Amino acid sequence: MRKLCLLFLLIGTYCYAGERKYTVDSPDGKIQLAIIQTDAGELTYQLSVKRKQVIDASALGFKTEDGLTFPFRGWKMGKVTRNKVNSVWKPLWGKRAVVPDKYNEMKLSFVNEAKSSDALEVVARAYNEGVAFRYVSPQDAGSALELTTFNFAGDYTAWFYNGERHNIGPERLTETDGERLPVMTVKAADDLYLAVHEACLDEGEPLKLKSEKGQCLFSVSVKPHLLHAGYQSAWRVVLCGNRPGDLVDSHLLELLNPEPSGDYDFSWVKPGVALWDWRINGAQWEGFHYTMSYPSWERMVDFAAEQGFAYLVLDANWYGPEFEQGSDPVKGDKARDVRKLIQYGKQKGVGIWLYLNDVGGRNYPLEETLKQYGAWGAAGVKYGFMAGDGEEKNTRTKSITEMCARYKLLVDFHDYPVHPYGQMRTWPNAVTREYCKAQLDGHEIFYPKTFVTSVFVNMIAGPIDMNNGMFDLRQGKTTRSDNNQEVPSTVVSEAARTLITFSGATIIPDIPEYYRKYPALLRFLSAQKMPWLESKTLDGEIGEYIVMMRQAEDGVFLVGAATNEESRTLRVRLSFLGKGDYEAEIVEDGENAHYLSNRETIKVSKKKVTRNEVLNIKLAPGGGACIRIGKEIKQ
Structure with missing residues (x-):
């Protein structure tokens, strides 16, 4: 037995009295995931980062409908398989052009000695950015409840996604009482941040977490799974970083999803900035009255073409009242004008997105509708107000995404969508979704602190559509039809937020004239030419x-900075630049700027910089900064 244990030690398996411990380390050796099988057959796991245990013994496995847990007594290890991968992913679009795909993998196969047909596999991976594990069922095993828990080793501080409200947190783990939604972002130490989420949700209900007050233990709270032959659970993921920005910059969730099917060619997928007709409705400028109709659409297309913006999004009611059963999404109301606009946009190099409400998506043949949009030459579909529980929405979201891919349509899901889980790798046409409170819908909850929390929580899940970039920030009510309240932000912060928010479709909400009022900020918007070559969170605190x-x-190079309700001066190091001299155009909040009372004042400067430069940037309360850097910066 002693010789056998020595052999196991060399391959990452340890023998202790009454238990066996199977470990997988990250390629850099800083993260270790350990899976432990007790003598009674129970499975738990532990997570250590830089030799510090951050998740104590936590449950793995399932419970059947008749109350039996597995693996348990009588379940033995069948085989341990190990693998190393050192590759790269080159996404069509993402946070960077080249993404390292480097990890160590361990697959543990368990069998029931009393009933050989009972089997379960646990697959674990360790990356330099975190760990992930999932369950695989080789045979039909019926319905079972997942027992996975996250038993944190300390009373850390956490933040949680909170639907279309301000995020929950900061909250001590022992203060949590009830159900929470991911992403769960955790500060375990000044130099250690974690995030709990899931990846590759092939089937079933989206992840929810549950805890009781006074504990640091969170359990997976989802409906029982049907463990059929070939079943693969979603990956349970814990991202790890020295700073919260490390979590934001990761593409780990995408790496845990498969490459696109060979049946689809996604070369047509192009990310970019999009104008939007919803918030322009009612705006007035020198005698022109903006509406959601052809004259305004044409004016927006001309502006998009002028600035190099990729798209114009047409929102609700273009085919009739969106919630009325009889509104035909192909033949209704302004359909003829929309077809004309799509052709006009093609001449100008601007794609047109079409809104589709779930009512129209269900009352009319959905695939025929999407096929027709593709035949018209539409660029994408914004799908709103999907009905159903979490599992139903997940199934329908996947189906709509695939249909959109078939007809070369980008897709954006709105109104309490299924959370992103890395699907943009498999379906690059799934460019964004409203996994946040779109800021113009939420004046009662969306304040500067909301933005600088959401980007460290919601945005870790993937691309989100927040609709930043409103430049009409005058005091008092606006003339906008849908929501005429003031936006609590500064115009510089609004521009910066468009860059900070990761999305394959950066949808900005204002009319051309307000963008033209601020030429330096408009240049910053127009410079956001995707796909990105690189992204990096230079600094930040949740x-x-x-x-x-x-x-x-x-x-x-583009740099965007945003702050909460406090003013601050930030030191921005330019070490990301290459060698040589560059020009920088810097836009800051003007003197006495404030997100509540003096929103539209700006200060513009230009200077020569190198990679050794450190810029001192002043942000007003609720304000921001925008920096554009190139070898030659043109006006």
Whole structure:
């Protein structure tokens, strides 16, 4: 037995009295996931980061409808398989052009000695950015409840997604009482941040977490799974980083999803900035009255073409009142004008997105509708107000995404969508979704602190559609038809947020004239040419501030900074630049700027910089900063 244990030690398996421990380490050796089988057959796991245990013994496995748990007594290890991968993923679009795909994998196969047909596999991976594990059922095993828990080793601080409300948190783990939604972002130490989510949700209900007050233990709270032959659970993921920005910058969730099917060619997928007709409705400028109709649409297309913006999104009611049963999404109301607009957009190089409400999606043949949109030449579909429980929505979301891919349509899901779980790798046409409170819908809850919390919680899940970039920030009610309340932000922060928010369709809500009022900020918006070559969160603290750098497709570097309700001066290091001299155009909040009372004042400066430079950037309360850097910056 002693020789056998020595052999196991060399391959990452340890023998102790009454238990066996199987470990998998990240390629850099800083993260270790350990799976432990007790003598009674129970399975638990532990997670250590930089030799510090951050998740204590936590449950793995399932419970059947008749109350039996498995693996348990009588279940033995059948086989341990190990694998190493050192590759790269080159996404069509993402946070960067090249994503390292490097991990160590361990597969544990368990069998029931009393009934050989009972089997379960646990697959675990360790990356430098975190760990993930999933269950695989080789045979039909009936319905079973997942027992996975996350038993944190300390009373850490956490933040949670909270639907279309301000995020929950900061909250001590022992203060949590009830159900929470991921992403769950955790501060375990000043130099250690974690995030709990899931990846590759092939079937079943989206992840929910549950805890009781006074505990640091969170359990997976989803409906029982039907463990059929070939069943694969979603990956349970714990991202790890030294700073919260490390979690934001990761593509780990996408890496845990498969590559696109060979049946689809996604070369047509193009990310980009999009104008939007919903918030322009009612705006007035020098005698022109914006409405959701052809004259305004044509004006927006012209502006998009002028600035190099990729798209115009047409929102609700273009085919009739969106919630009326008889509104035909192909023949209704302004359908003829829409077809005309799509052709006009093609001449100008601007794609047109079409809104589709779930009522129209269900009352009319959905695939025929999407096929027709594709035949018209539409660029994408914004799908709203999907009905059903979590499992039903997940199934329908996947089906609609695949149909959209078939007809070369991008897709954006709105109104309490299924959370992103890395699906943009398999379906690059799934460019964004409203897994957040779109800021113009939520004046009662969306304040500067909401933004600088959401980007460290919601955005970890994947691309989100927040609709930042309103430039009409005058005091008092606006003339907008749908929501005429003031936006609590500064115009510089609004521009910065468009860059900070990761999305394959950056949808901005204002009319051309307000963008033209601020030429330097408009240049910043127009410079957001995707796909990004690189992205990096340069600095930030959850709920306080964030500084994001993204390098555009043409090589221009863009930096956006945003703060909460507090003013602050940030030191922005330019070490991300290459060698040589660059020009920087810097836009800051003007003197006495404030997100409640003086929103539209800006200060613009230009200077020569190198990669050794450190810029001191001043942000007003609720404000921001925008920096555009290139070898030659043109006006």
